[in-house]
Amino acid sequence: MKPAPFDLCLAESVADVTAALAEHGEAARILAGGQSLMAMLNMRLTEPQLVIDISGIPDLDRIEVGKDGITVGALVRQAELAAHEEAMAALPIIAEALTHVGHMQTRNRGTVCGSLAHADPSAELPLLLLLLGGHVTLASARGTRQVAASDFLVGMLSTARAPDEMVTHAHFPLPPKGARSGFREISRRHGDFAIVALGCIAQGNSVRLGIGGVADAPVAVDLGDVTPETLPEALNALAWRLGGYDDIHATARYRRELIRRIGRDLILETIA
């Protein structure tokens, strides 16, 4: 299908975007890489009056690697982050997860911040932002604010972004020194939406586990010190707490079983 008619704003600065958002609010949508929004426009799942193309804004395409983490601007493409050797050496779990984000052809345009703002519950990047305890920076005509991933990702395709705000940056903190990490995903085919995606950060035997695709938003839990003996019960309790859902790809029961089995394999490999 084709998109319904809309006005197209070619923004040249963040101020252009926030002014347009202040005027149009929920009737406007921000277009960056377009790998989620364009599909939704084509299927007329969304029919905004105004589309604000931010791809001409300078300085939003930067990746900054600092002592405490990686900060990416709103125009950093997923493929650009994956190709950034310094950033990927600092956070190998992101390098691993990015290979599961769509396909090469969509990563070439899809942005990191766009995926966060879209907030698909099975998406890898929101899961990682939450697992690592990161935050997004939101700008509006009222000012800027930082919102932790745990407050930002509120549910299925919904975030704490107000209608007059745009995501300008995302910050992925480095795990503590010496921590190990791992990522695992099950999907029908590689590159498809995850049925279950799991990320794990371990300091010694102390484990933090992030889970996508099971609840209506990604979830991260500190499991504390685990052993091969205690882990199955901890994962079983977690699987029942999250519940999961039935859809055309998998049943809730299958999703819970993936948490038990893939979760166990991932955690034991990471702490080994």
Add this chain to the structure above:
Amino acid sequence: MKILKDGVKAPVTFSLNGEDIEGYAEPRTLLSDFLRHELGASGTHVACEHGVCGACTVSVDGKAVRSCLMLAAQAEGKDVQTIEGLSKGDEDFGDLQEAFHQRFALQCGFCTPGMLMTLASLKGTGRSYSEAEIRDALSGNICRCTGYREIVDAALDVLGDQVKA
């Protein structure tokens, strides 16, 4: 800051297969439709129109992308390559197309332009690829005829990192 009004066609200029082109597009016009209907470059095929099938894959500034997930207006000033740019004419195919021909890597041919533009973007990097890397890249393009084996073989003929026996 420029605002393009809905329903009003505005000029779009970019380089298509090395030639500067100009056409007119509404804000909502997809790059795929602009190529086919405004420029008459109908080699780029359109199927799912939500970024899943890969039939509409073109190269923008050297990167393989979905032309159905890009507005024509977003191609302004870019270097766009399509299937029409891969050969010099009906009798003078490029090496990728020749390999597809030799290996019977198409049946109905509908997905072929997208397959070739994905592979052309790999070729553009100048390095060679393993079968696993080629399969990973081609996982973004769906073919409902061939079962992919012949497509992968054709790609390996041109891009493969193994010396053939």
